[in-house]
Amino acid sequence: MGVPLQDGGRVCIVGGGPSGSFAALHLLKMAKARGLTLDVVIFEPHDPFSPPGPHSCKGCAGIVSSGLVHNLASLGLTVPPDVIQSELYAYVIYMFGQVTTVSQPDPARRILSVYRGAGPRRHSGSSLASFDSFLLASACRSGASHVAARVRHVTLEDGRPVVHVDGRSFPADLLVLATGVNSRPPLDDAFGYTAPQTLVMVQDEVVRPPDWPDSKVAGFFGQPSGLVFGVMVPKHDYLNVSLLWPDAGAGAIERFYAAQQDSLLHFFPDGPQSMCGCNPRIVVRPAPRYCGARWVAVGDAAVARLYKDGINSAFLTAQAAMRTVLEHGVGSEDLRAGYGPYVRHVAHDNAYGLALYALSSRALRLPNLAMAWLACMQAESGLPVKRRLQSRIMWGLLTGDESYQALFRLLVQPRGLWRLARSLAVTRRSTP
Numbered sequence: 014m015g016v017p018l019q020d021g022g023r024v025c026i027v028g029g030g031p032s033g034s035f036a037a038l039h040l041l042k043m044a045k046a047r048g049l050t051l052d053v054v055i056f057e058p059h060d061p062f063s064p065p066g067p068h069s070c071k072g073c074a075g076i077v078s079s080g081l082v083h084n085l086a087s088l089g090l091t092v093p094p095d096v097i098q099s100e101l102y103a104y105v106i107y108m109f110g111q112v113t114t115v116s117q118p119d120p121a122r123r124i125l126s127v128y129r130g131a132g133p134r135r136h137s138g139s140s141l142a143s144f145d146s147f148l149l150a151s152a153c154r155s156g157a158s159h160v161a162a163r164v165r166h167v168t169l170e171d172g173r174p175v176v177h178v179d180g181r182s183f184p185a186d187l188l189v190l191a192t193g194v195n196s197r198p199p200l201d202d203a204f205g206y207t208a209p210q211t212l213v214m215v216q217d218e219v220v221r222p223p224d225w226p227d228s229k230v231a232g233f234f235g236q237p238s239g240l241v242f243g244v245m246v247p248k249h250d251y252l253n254v255s256l257l258w259p260d261a262g263a264g265a266i267e268r269f270y271a272a273q274q275d276s277l278l279h280f281f282p283d284g285p286q287s288m289c290g291c292n293p294r295i296v297v298r299p300a301p302r303y304c305g306a307r308w309v310a311v312g313d314a315a316v317a318r319l320y321k322d323g324i325n326s327a328f329l330t331a332q333a334a335m336r337t338v339l340e341h342g343v344g345s346e347d348l349r350a351g352y353g354p355y356v357r358h359v360a361h362d363n364a365y366g367l368a369l370y371a372l373s374s375r376a377l378r379l380p381n382l383a384m385a386w387l388a389c390m391q392a393e394s395g396l397p398v399k400r401r402l403q404s405r406i407m408w409g410l411l412t413g414d415e416s417y418q419a420l421f422r423l424l425v426q427p428r429g430l431w432r433l434a435r436s437l438a439v440t441r442r443s444t445p
Contacts, residue, residue, distance in 0.1 A: 024185065049339070076127075082125070090148075098128060101228055102117050103228065113390050132251075134218075164199045190206070191310075209316065214255060218287065251288060304345070311330045319363040368421065
C-alpha cells in the first residue's frame with residue numbers, strides 16, 4: 014500500500030454522468046466492505062438532467078449492452094422499466110441496395126436503448142426518464158452527496174486537489190475526473206492532464222414511423238462514400254441516428270438520408286422529421302496522462318471502448334480506478350501501477366478494433382465482397398450460435414457485445430474465410 018485513503022476522507026467526483034456515478038457506487042461498495050467510511054461528493058450541475066436536448070444527453074446514442082446489464086446487477090441495480098425505451102433483438106443491415114437481418118446470437122443477452130437525458134430537444138409533454146438521473150439517484154442512495162453546481166476550477170494546494178464552485182471550495186483527499194470529452198476539463202495546468210484523442214460523430218433524432226419495429230436497429234454500410242457505419246436505433250417514439258463518418262463536413266445528415274433514400278422511402282415518404290441533432294466527440298485514444306497524485310480520470314476522460322459500448326466502458330474504468338484507490342493507494346505511483354494496466358488493456362483491444370473497422374470499411378467499398386458477406390450471414394441464420402462466424406462479427410461491430418480481439422479471432426478462422434471466399438465466387442459468377 015502506498016498512500017492510502019483515510020477513514021472519513023473526502024472524494025470529490027467532478028461529473029455526474031455514468032462514469033461519475035459508477036465511480037461513487039464502486040467506491041462506496043468497496044469501502045463499506047473494508048469498514049471504511051468516506052465522504053463522497055458528486056458535482057453535477059444538471060438536476061434532473063433536463064430540459065430535453067443534447068445538453069443533457071451528452072450526445073450519446075444510449076445503448077445499454079448485455080455486458081452492462083450484467084455489471085449493473087453486480088451493484089444490485091436493474092434498469093427501471095420507465096427508463097428502458099426499447100429492447101433490441103435484431104439489426105437490419107443495408108448494403109448497396111441489399112438487405113439482411115442479423116438476430117441477437119444469444120437471446121439471453123439483453124441489449125437496451127435508453128435516454129441519458131430527458132429526450133430529444135423538440136420532444137413535447139413530460140420529460141422522458143433519464144438513465145443518468147437513475148444512476149445519480151442510485152449513487153446518492155448508496156451514500157454519495159450531490160452538489161448541483163458547476164465546477165469552475167480545480168487547483169492543487171499543498172499537494173491536495175481543491176474543487177471550486179461559485180462561493181464555495183471543497184478540499185479533497187482524492188479527485189475523480191468524470192467530465193467526459195464534450196465539456197472542458199476544469200483542472201489547473203498543474204495536474205498535467207490532457208484530454209484523449211477524439212473523433213466527431215454525427216447524430217440526429219427523428220420521429221419513429223408507426224411501422225418501424227420497436228426491437229430492430231437499422232445498420233447502414235457502404236454509402237455515402239466515407240461512411241464507416243450508420244445506425245438508426247429505436248427509442249420508443251423516436252429513432253436515434255448515429256453516423257461514424259470522419260471528415261463528413263456540413264450537411265452530413267442530409268447527404269446520408271439522400272444516399273439511403275431507397276431504403277428509407279417506405280418509412281419516411283416525406284423525409285425524416287428531425288427532433289434534435291448534435292456532433293458529439295468520441296474517444297479513439299487514451300488520455301496521455303490520466304492520473305497523478307490524489308487524482309484520477311475515469312470514463313471518456315481517460316479511455317473508452319472504440320466506437321461502441323461507451324456506458325459499460327465507463328462502468329469498467331470506474332471499477333478499475335476505484336479498486337486501485339482502495340487496494341494500492343492514491344499516490345501517483347499507486348495509481349499508475351494499479352490502474353495503468355487496465356487502461357493499456359482497453360487501448361490494446363481498441364487496436365484490434367481499429368484493424369477490424371479498417372478492413373470492413375475497405376471490404377464494403379467493393380460491392381461484390383459486401384454482397385458475399387451478406388450472403389454468408391443469411392446462410393448462417395440456421396446454424397448454432399457458435400458457428401455463426403460472420404453474423405457474430407457483424408453483431409459485435411454494431412453492438413460492442415464482444416471484445417475486438419475475440420472478433421478478430423473469429424475473422425481469421427479458416428472456416429469463416431473459406432465460407433466467405435466461396436460466397437464471393439458465387440457472387441462474382443452471378444454478377445452481370
